[in-house]
Amino acid sequence: xxxxxxxxxxxxxxxxxxxxxxxxxxxxxxxxxxxxxxxxxxxxxxxxxxxxxxxxxxxxxxxxxxxxxxxxxxxxxxxxxxxxxxxxxxxxxxxxxxxxxxxxxxxxxxxxxxxxxxx
Numbered sequence: 001x002x003x004x005x006x007x008x009x010x011x012x013x014x015x016x017x018x019x020x021x022x023x024x025x026x027x028x029x030x031x032x033x034x035x036x037x038x039x040x041x042x043x044x045x046x047x048x049x050x051x052x053x054x055x056x057x058x059x060x061x062x063x064x065x066x067x068x069x070x071x072x073x074x075x076x077x078x079x080x081x082x083x084x085x086x087x088x089x090x091x092x093x094x095x096x097x098x099x100x101x102x103x104x105x106x107x108x109x110x111x112x113x114x115x116x117x118x119x
Contacts, residue, residue: 003041003043
């Protein structure tokens with residue numbers, strides 16, 4: 001089971017991404033509690049609002065990337081994808097892609113991080 005934390009700054013955006021992943025039988029989306037995550041994530045799906053400047057979120061992205069979890073960035077525009085690539089993001093998914101693309105990218109990031117096969 002892949003444990004996922006969705007770390008999008010916009011609440012509605014975060015809810016949509018979490019809902020897309022919650023329907024996958026091999027994934028479990030964890031929520032934040034007052035003291036942090038309910039379980040350590042294997043993968044963090046990170047995204048910022050379409051209106052936000054990616055460079056303003058660089059310190060936050062670097063914190064997420066240094067957490068030990070694989071990071072998948074959910075982008076809303078090609079410009080965002082390019083800016084996240086400049087920050088070192090390896091796994092990018094366009095918000096206009098079908099949900100299966102997001103799920104497939106999460107699985108690939110997990111496999112790369114752990115070297116495990118998902119059963």
